[in-house]
Amino acid sequence: MPERPILVFDVNETLLDLDALRPAFDRIFDDPGAMRLWFANLVTYSEALTLSGAYVPFTDIGGAVLRMLAATRDITISDADGAELTERFGSMPPHPEVPAALRRLRDHGFRLFTLTNNTLEVSERQLERAGVIDLFERRFSVETVRRHKPAPEVYQGVAAALEADPGDICMIACHVWDTIGAAAAGWQSALILREGNAPLDVGPQPDYIGQDLDAVADRLIERYGGRGPDRGRTMPPLLD
Amino acid sequence: MPERPILVFDVNETLLDLDALRPAFDRIFDDPGAMRLWFANLVTYSEALTLSGAYVPFTDIGGAVLRMLAATRDITISDADGAELTERFGSMPPHPEVPAALRRLRDHGFRLFTLTNNTLEVSERQLERAGVIDLFERRFSVETVRRHKPAPEVYQGVAAALEADPGDICMIACHVWDTIGAAAAGWQSALILREGNAPLDVGPQPDYIGQDLDAVADRLIERYGGRGPDRGRTMPPLLD
Known part of the structure; x- marks a missing residue:
């Protein structure tokens, strides 16, 4: 695996x-x-x-x-x-499936971060008011490198901060300009097809495409499988 | 002057x-x-x-x-x-004032070029069918540097080809993203306020703003004045 x-x-x-x-x-x-x-x-x-x-x-x-x-x-x-x-x-609310899908990914051992074109201050207020801020280990903003996505320096800066190889990071976005930038920086990428968004058939293509975050989470969990750090907490079926 | x-x-x-x-x-x-x-x-x-x-x-x-x-x-x-x-x-037609305004600028000694995000082939077909191709000394396309406007390499490539100092070139466009790129490359810039376009009050600002090309031509002729190469052909007022 x-x-x-x-x-x-x-x-x-x-x-x-x-x-x-x-x-x-x-x-x-x-x-x-x-x-x-x-x-x-x-x-x-x-x-x-x-x-x-x-x-x-x-x-x-x-x-x-x-x-x-x-x-x-x-x-x-x-x-x-x-x-x-x-x-x-x-104060935009999360899309309906988002909080549970994020929890599901976290429960399967995925580490979750955010990276936004907003300043950290605006972004943290948004995530706080949407009630999902605690699901993320850390929040990143483009203001650190003072260039907006999809500039390569943005993705490079996050990879450096995470001390991770670019290929070990996956950008999840509903905007093709963001998955283009991530792919160009060597990241994996997943495109969510929110209303008003669709794939673009030129340029770097996303590795995963889903109608919503549930669909993308399904694909990731299927591929990288099993239970993560919470495996020990799973009850035997007979006791369910 | x-x-x-x-x-x-x-x-x-x-x-x-x-x-x-x-x-x-x-x-x-x-x-x-x-x-x-x-x-x-x-x-x-x-x-x-x-x-x-x-x-x-x-x-x-x-x-x-x-x-x-x-x-x-x-x-x-x-x-x-x-x-x-x-x-x-x-086969888009020129805006109504464009052919005469271009001729007026040329008659006042300005050298005229084009620079487009289109390939040279598409651009030349467009200008040919619009009936204005002969008004330009030369046409430039972003395909030479394989980056689209407003990337700095585009403007730098044109300045190099013209063997001109950046500050001696003026970009004329109806899109703020284009005047931003030109200004960042050290060019002068003029913004035409075509329908659906307007100034942006952040970032580098254009040196000239006009409702159409006539208005921008008026400003340029007023500032750089007089007659150009055609001065000798001007008739004395008494003979008008």
């Missing part, structure tokens, strides 16, 4: 439900496509700034992209709008 | 009208936001692949992102759909 990979999870949308932002976007823009376009542009500009060597915290880019999108439609973002979006972004 | 900068133009949307794609997107996706989301994702993935060190030609990424977007909505792209989009992308 091969060694279990260390699992590193993306946070926004992969673990937490980005749809929690939708009511505010629908109200401000009166357009059901606005939230997805905002998030696509947020990633575009975090990558563009990274390529150009400039670091701006992810939520600051998010605010700037929000104002940019509003300007293209002659809409003004009020302070109350901004405060509502900040509050919603900081 | 300062030396006129060499002008390097982005092509897609900056010179040519991306709205020519819209009827096909509207028909395939039945969603007026689909075209903008596709283009935003196309840029996201060209940047993601560039950050990860993989080069895939821009139109191939465009096709893959189209299929990805379709998959998120349970839509299948037919061969005929693909052919129509390829045809439309290759």
Whole structure:
């Protein structure tokens, strides 16, 4: 049986439900496509700034992209709008299957970490409010290397901090740009097909694809199998 | 009077009208936001692949992102759909003011070039069919360095080919990700506010902003002034 990979999870949308932002976007823009376009542009500009060597915290880019999108439609973002979006972004609930799937992976001996484009402060507040922060050994943020995913330095920095070979780490994300970056850094990768996301048939491909985290967890447990550190705690079937 | 900068133009949307794609997107996706989301994702993935060190030609990424977007909505792209989009992308008309504004800049002594994420073959076909190819001294493509804009190597490669100091070149684009990359490479930059685009209030800022190419040309001619090589051909006012 091969060694279990260390699992590193993306946070926004992969673990937490980005749809929690939708009511505010629908109200401000009166357009059901606005939230997805905002998030696509947020990633575009975090990558563009990274390529150009400039670091701006992810939520600051998010605010700037929000104002940019509003300007293209002659809409003004009020302070109350901004405060509502900040509050919603900081308190997104986990996708329904996430807490149990994370516990199941941990109970099977997998070590769990997070790696997000958000600052550690924002990320820890998100995970705390989502009630899943205790499931992770440690949280990583791109702010350490001041480049956003999928820049190779981000993944390299985490591998170094974990003192692990890149091939022994698996990135779990619902964004292909993240699995591309992880694969390019030599990591394994798993893609979750959340709504609005799908595989891209060019570039590095993920090792695992699942409709949700349960599906990906099933594949990992099947492959790396058995019980982990909790094996001793399993009761004999007769006593069930 | 300062030396006129060499002008390097982005092509897609900056010179040519991306709205020519819209009827096909509207028909395939039945969603007026689909075209903008596709283009935003196309840029996201060209940047993601560039950050990860993989080069895939821009139109191939465009096709893959189209299929990805379709998959998120349970839509299948037919061969005929693909052919129509390829045809439309290759034959976008120039924005109305573009041909005359380019001629005006050239008549005022500015040297004009293009620099696009498309391959040279696609780009030259686009400019030929738009009827503006003869206005440019030379066309550059990212395929030479096999990294997409806004990677610094793209702008550095053009400056080297032109044997020009970066500060003597001005990028003219309607996409902030492009003016960010140019500014980071030490170029001047001008942002055209085409529909669906607006300034971003974080990161490197453009030196010039205009509603269309006429507005940007006005600013450049005003600043670098006078007549260029055609000065001798100007008629005295009395004979007008």
